[in-house]
Amino acid sequence: MIAAPPDPAVLAGLATTRPGPAGASFLRTGLHARRLLLLKTLLVRVRRHREAVAPAVLRGFEAGWLLFERAERARPDVVRAALDYPTTGTWLATALTEPPGAGLDGHLAHLELLAVAAALRAGLPLDLVVEASGGVIPLPGLGRVEVGGAGPVRIDARARSVRIVGGDGTGSRAVLRRHARGSGRTLTGSGPGWHGLCALPGGVTRLEDLDPYRLPPGMGMPARAAADRADTDLAGWAGSWTAARGLLRATDRARAFEVGRSVDAVVPLVPLGTRSIGATLGAAPGAILMTPAAGAPDMVETLVHELHHSKLATLHELVPLHRTHPPDRAPPTYRVGWRRDLRPVASVLQGAYAHLALADLWHRAGRVGRASGVPRQWRIHSARQFDHIHDQVVEALAILLESDELTNEGREFVRQMRKHLASLSSGRRALA
Incomplete structure (x- = not known):
């Protein structure tokens, strides 16, 4: 995706999972460049196969493209926000993989509506x-x-x-x-x-329970369903969000700022059972899909965990961290402590990165003083969770460093992850 790797200091900073302006800027810039590339790819596909597109759909697509250009001349920041919105990524991924026919025509018609939304925000x-x-x-x-x-x-x-x-x-x-x-x-x-759409309190994050591209059908095992407006407890989500942001600010202000800035949308899922579930879509960085949380600590952990899946997916698109396995051979799989099934190297890296972010969070929560306002029960829970996950992440990082599937950048990234985990381990102390 990029001609050269980023500044090693930026890559090292991202590897620690700690929030930082340089890493955030690199990911945001790269995400936007990729969206522009995908949108141009869709335009080229439509123009090359225009005879396969229904005439009315083609007229709407071309009108939408011209409207986007008008909006960009007036308010480029608004158009950028529309293109970078998480569901735009899901729409592009769906449209680019749909074969010609009525299904593709339906996806192409969405461009005009996306352009209308941008034009309305731009004041045209x-x-x-x-x-x-x-x-x-x-x-x-x-x-x-x-x-x-x-x-x-x-x-x-x-x-x-x-x-x-x-x-x-x-x-x-x-x-x-x-x-x-x-x-x-x-x-x-x-x-x-x-x-x-309803904005969650205290920022720009939206509770996304309306967009048709917020969740592809049949995602997950068992399949998950996105909650619609009629199934969404808006007041309950707002209260949970406020409590979770408050707990995160008291625990780690930098992470609270990162969540507020990087999570553009929370997509409510229909619960299956009593267990809280979180997920992300590789095509939709900035969206976190989740069932209603079982308290503020549960939502905090889901937000931090899933945000780092999103960050790593974006980074890998820009700087490949592992090689694509040949399609004619099954990839090697490995056992990790947080899953019962065997996982390929890409999943081991994703899991290790998200759990390193949680280990960093729990380490800080377990060490904050009583004056911080962090409940003692959360501090005790965090210290125990850190002890529980620490050795599992150590083992996963060893698996990754022994694998020949990582790129040079991926190997250095994992070394920096291991270095950060070691720094957390060296500062461990008993909870007072």
């Missing part, structure tokens, strides 16, 4: 008609409009307001209000059929 005037597939107009990063049936929908955007009305004047008559102040990233809405 609009007067256009879009098709409501399945009676829904999704506006990525903003919300969705339920129009009551398939057909044309008119979007009329003026200086301070946006009206979204069914083509025959019936059904939805949603109104969005544009605000003169702010970054242009959000609008407020009302009216029949309008459902806006």
Whole structure:
């Protein structure tokens, strides 16, 4: 993905899992470059095979592309945010792997809606008609409009307001209000059929329970389902988020800042049983999928763990850390302490990195004083968890360093991970 590896100091900093501006900037810049590349790849694919795309879909795709260009000239920051939003990555990955036909046409139609959402945030005037597939107009990063049936929908955007009305004047008559102040990233809405995304308290993270690309179908074993708005306890999520952010700030302010800045969306999952579950999608860095948490410590651990899966997936796209195994041979697998099944080297690295981040968190939580406001029960729990996971991470790092599947950058990355874990081990002390 990149012509040369990053500054060794940046790679070493990322290996420690500790938050830092240089590492965050490297990942953000690389993610955006990759999104631009994927979007251009989709454009080239459509132009090369335009005869296989339905004419109406092709017109909408080209209109969406032109609208994106208009929005970028007016507010490049808003367009960048739209392209880098997690569900945009899932949409691109899905569209680029879908064979020509009705399925691909449906994915291509999403580009115009993505461009409309960006244009609305950018403050552009609009007067256009879009098709409501399945009676829904999704506006990525903003919300969705339920129009009551398939057909044309008119979007009329003026200086301070946006009206979204069914083509025959019936059904939805949603109104969005544009605000003169702010970054242009959000609008407020009302009216029949309008459902806006909810921002979690204290930052820009959104509770993403509306976007059609927030979770591919059939993910996980057993398959997981994304909770829709009707299944989402908005007040419960807001309360859990507030409690978790408070606990994380008291434990590790740098990590609390990183979570607030790097987690763009929390995607609620429908619970299966009583056990809390977290997940990430490689195509959607910045989104954390999770079931409702069993208390603040549970949410804190899920956020930190899953965020580091996301960070490592992005880093590997930019700087390959391990080699791709030949498709004609089964890859070697290894046993790690946190899984019952055997794992390939890529999964060993992912697990070791996420658990190193938790070990760092637990190490700090176990050492903070009583005056920090961190509950004693959380400090005791963290000290025990650190002891439990420490040796498992040591063993996983040894497996990785003995493997011949790592690249030179990957081997140095793992050495830096081992060095950081050793620094945590040397400072261990009993909880007072």
